Amino acid sequence: MDTRATAQIGRTLQRIGRSIRSLLFFTVFAVGLHAQTPQALMPLPAAMHLNAEHLAITPGFATKVEGYDEPRLHRATERFLRVLSRRTGITVWDAAHPNATLLLKISGPSAPAQTATEDESYRLEITGANITITAANPLGAMHGLQTLLQLVQLDAHGFYIPAGTIEDHPRFAWRGLMLDTSRHFMPIEVIERNLDGMEAVKLNVFHWHLSDDQGFRAESHVLPHLTEAASDGLFYTQQQMREVVEYARDRGIRVIPEFDMPGHTSAVLAAYPELGSSDGPYRIERKWGIFDPALDPTREETFRFIDKLVAEMAAIFPDAYFHIGGDECNGKEWNANPRIREFMREHHLTDDRALQGYFSSRVQTIVAAHGKTAVGWEEILQPQTASDVVIQSWHGAKSLATAAGSNHAAILSKGYYLDLNLSASSHHAIDPLAGEVKQLTPSEQAHIIGGEAAMWTEYISSETVDSRIWPRGAAVAERLWSPPALLDDDIDFYRRLASLSTLLELYGLHHRSSYNEMLARIANGQDVAPLRVLGDVEEPPKQHDRAHLGQYTSFTPLNRMVDAISPESDTGRQFTALCRRILEGKATADEIAQAEALLHLWQQNDSRLRPLLAASALSDDLAASSSALSDAASIGVEALHAVTRKLPTTNAWRAQSLQSLEADAKPHGAMLLSNVEAIRTLVLASSGSDKLLPTPAR
Amino acid sequence: MDTRATAQIGRTLQRIGRSIRSLLFFTVFAVGLHAQTPQALMPLPAAMHLNAEHLAITPGFATKVEGYDEPRLHRATERFLRVLSRRTGITVWDAAHPNATLLLKISGPSAPAQTATEDESYRLEITGANITITAANPLGAMHGLQTLLQLVQLDAHGFYIPAGTIEDHPRFAWRGLMLDTSRHFMPIEVIERNLDGMEAVKLNVFHWHLSDDQGFRAESHVLPHLTEAASDGLFYTQQQMREVVEYARDRGIRVIPEFDMPGHTSAVLAAYPELGSSDGPYRIERKWGIFDPALDPTREETFRFIDKLVAEMAAIFPDAYFHIGGDECNGKEWNANPRIREFMREHHLTDDRALQGYFSSRVQTIVAAHGKTAVGWEEILQPQTASDVVIQSWHGAKSLATAAGSNHAAILSKGYYLDLNLSASSHHAIDPLAGEVKQLTPSEQAHIIGGEAAMWTEYISSETVDSRIWPRGAAVAERLWSPPALLDDDIDFYRRLASLSTLLELYGLHHRSSYNEMLARIANGQDVAPLRVLGDVEEPPKQHDRAHLGQYTSFTPLNRMVDAISPESDTGRQFTALCRRILEGKATADEIAQAEALLHLWQQNDSRLRPLLAASALSDDLAASSSALSDAASIGVEALHAVTRKLPTTNAWRAQSLQSLEADAKPHGAMLLSNVEAIRTLVLASSGSDKLLPTPAR
Incomplete structure (x- = not known):
């Protein structure tokens, strides 16, 4: 046989195949690429000194509690051992043992209901033989267990x-995740696994958005119409809510319910239309946006209703805080109602904003009467707002500064909106003590007690919510826990985030597995690979852009590619980094080959994907995005060739290419290509005029 | 720029890249390849007539129960809707609705505790507008829901x-899965998700192997030492066992506990050594095999102990049957004990087998006294065995024929041992009414009431058990449910099995996801792709071979590649099919290119994998298997080239290649290459003397 031909084919295969394949896996399994140290530490601890010693993990790994003890600690060590087993594949047998490998030394109990000022610190000492976690209370010890797993x-x-020593405590006391369970209902198991994720990254407040225009989700016995007529049958029983509170307490997490009012009350008013500020009719809202329905603040019946609701819910949620919403009331119903306008005149309330101030004060009084402190979105802040009310800033850091400057405890959510599909690094970069807040005195700044990631669910279902919260929520968690000096300019951030993300799947979160499952569904029994190549480089629309890219209601299935993909493309980010290194002249030959292979893969993907699209109703919106990817990649192939070979392109070619890329960069199938900007940079650099053109180390 | 060179590279890439990539995805996502109809029907129904109409699935899909109703049915429809949502990504809102899409018409209740003779039939009628399931009882209706999901x-x-009509009922009444939770403890959630899988394929008996040499797993209050000294702290509480019974009943599954005796009692005797047939000392066994410890059948204390145990457990498990084990008692302790030998003489028991007959009769009497019918492994069958005792055949079909021939109800497990890592098709081919059984009269054959898949767990942990049971357990389920005429020579079997396997992951089973998770763990942050290429084509050792390939105890972590891989390689099977088509001259050019690309991928994999092995203690046994794969693939490349180009190889080359392949076929890293036999066939065919050499349709 012709061995020369075989050898030649072999060599060609080896050369080209290696690049393609390595890139394929770069694409699919990008996470592992840069992981020299598989350390998933996030949030970074306040102080850490590791040494060269190691504690080996064996099946005999056992735990023991010394000093103060309670059943919650044993459930915590059982969870710890379960994740440890899943991480290692070593079945660790015994959760309580006289010769323990892991000793928990705890001084005393936590507060019966976890408070916002509780000691969360812990000390972790690891030797070659054993581990000691020392903490004032179970809360600190549980944080130490999570660090240990990382x-x-x-x-x-x-x-x-x-081995080594970690001394750790949080920078901010209030580190939350707000989850909207009204716009899309989230079954209890979704809540619980996200509480598991929160525990892993030391988030300590679950802010449960239980009511909005699209549904009232808390079972009420005293106001049964809420359950019957405002929930579509999708609600949490009181028993389930109590279980969530217990589940959260087991994980060092407070639960704060939110009942949004006076706006965002379409569902409430569908059940109790007599509380509305217009004649209605009211109905559960099926669309997304800001709607007019608002509670009528002029009638005592409204406040009796609120009193009943707060009384019932305050008994279920033991936390000292109670969220009363208050955002986005547009005042239209109020201003359109002569009776309400008359009330405003009588009470010297100059506009709807002042009327909302009056309403909020009344609600705060009710909340206080039931032993709770109110939390509200920034709109509730008025001169007359009681000083203990906590203000949640979502529109801008300015409101945070205003609140703290007027001696209100304040928490930041602006910059932490996970539904906007922004990058993890962008959330990570937002510091609560930045911007206008820097003008405050230190004692005023001390009113800023933390922040909350916010997960609104217009375009997010129980299937996709994990992938929207994780791993990006960990970026917020770290910002709120760790010393800022450790975080700024952290080149290691994405490597740690990737390791943590892997670990979180072992906690039972679906943020990665749901992508595979949804791709397989879209592929409908056909080859999923070209779908994956496309999906890996696409991102969902940013900010609120998706609203303009389709007709969405509560009934719209969220089972398209745009729902399956990650809010932030690892492939896109890594390709961009490769291009940057190439243009800076720092790229190795292997890195250039990787960029080339990735571009070739994208270029050829359309012809592979196109035949599959006809088989599935879920892929009928992918033709344009697939074509745009191949088009952009073809331009990238030529531009990269020109850049690396120093063969400048023509002005005409560049002009035409930039025009094409502009079209490719537009949303297709409600998705955005994450690689176009990097390709555009290559095109610009292909003029040859750039002094930084690379000299590949071939 | 040199567009000719670009074009040439592009063409080369396109040609070679396409083959490699399509094969890669063939390897990784092989499941989808042949799926023309994404229909996951398994077991096949007794009668089915589908037509061209369709019922569209929309968010308004709702269910309603008519006639007899009970809460279990609503939990069943809720589960149905949950899987339907997960399958479609469409959130289905309402489980009970006046204008229902799915109507359940049920005549009356099931038995309070599901019996072995209950009516399981159902009728499914689907039109373009709605669906009706008609059944005598909830059991049949629940089976209909599972068919519908498929x-x-x-x-x-x-x-x-x-749309269409399905009339369905089982061929055998007893369709079981035996799970050994003694050798490796399986947490409750593992039990539950496997019950979900059983429901999906209409298995209706969960045979719970709760005691063996390595541990006694049922909490006992009346015999507390069992829990304290025989379990290593790994046991099911009585509350948990009751919950499993409820969970199973909700899914139409009976639960039969097994307490194995008189052998397999090392753990029992560690707790109650006074019941042993020797002076001991006894301890919980840490190794695998057949051990000498046996209960002493000569002492009344032994039977008092058994009576207490059966009384306690019979109250927890409502099923009419109770499994008393009886396998593999080697009689050594009995024969070595003069007092026991004397007892045998006195009672005219000629040998240890006769003594076991005596023991079994006593136990059967105890079981009967507590209102249960005994089930036992085939060793318990003796002339004096009470006629209602059910015999479980595990050694061969002969014992099945013997039992049925002596008017005992009998079930088959021989041929259904999932721990032997045999192919799904091999299990699928085993019919309970074959072999010696054919000699029986029809009325004798009627004693054969079904069978059970058996999952012994020497080499299987809670992490890997799903991948050992699924999807192969479905092959047994189908054999026991469906008319045999539909099953024999079913060329569609593996396609249906693959679709079902995808569906089962949506029920929450981990049989596929655990592979990804374990590979990622082994890769330790590095590129998982070459590990996957290797793992996709390897199989674990067959039969009981693994015992000889390492030193295993209860403490050995099962986190190696051999544990991660599937018992049956899809890639290997598909490559073998490709080679068969090539050698039969039926292969298309594309199929030949696929085989070539797969061989090239394997050939080059060793050089890609080798550098990764050093980073992980979990991959230090992979060098030899990786090298064997590349070696075999290199031979395959040349042989395939010779075959397809009709360029015969030399006798010397073939002789040397066959010798190499023999070495490659041996276990490496306790794994077997699934492609060597196909490559060997290519080598043999490369002599050119075979008349069937292909003429590829180029």
């Missing part, structure tokens, strides 16, 4: 935990 | 269920 590593000798 | 399909217009 330290587990594998090398050629086996699984181990590096 | 009918859901997607085309270019959306998700739908094909």
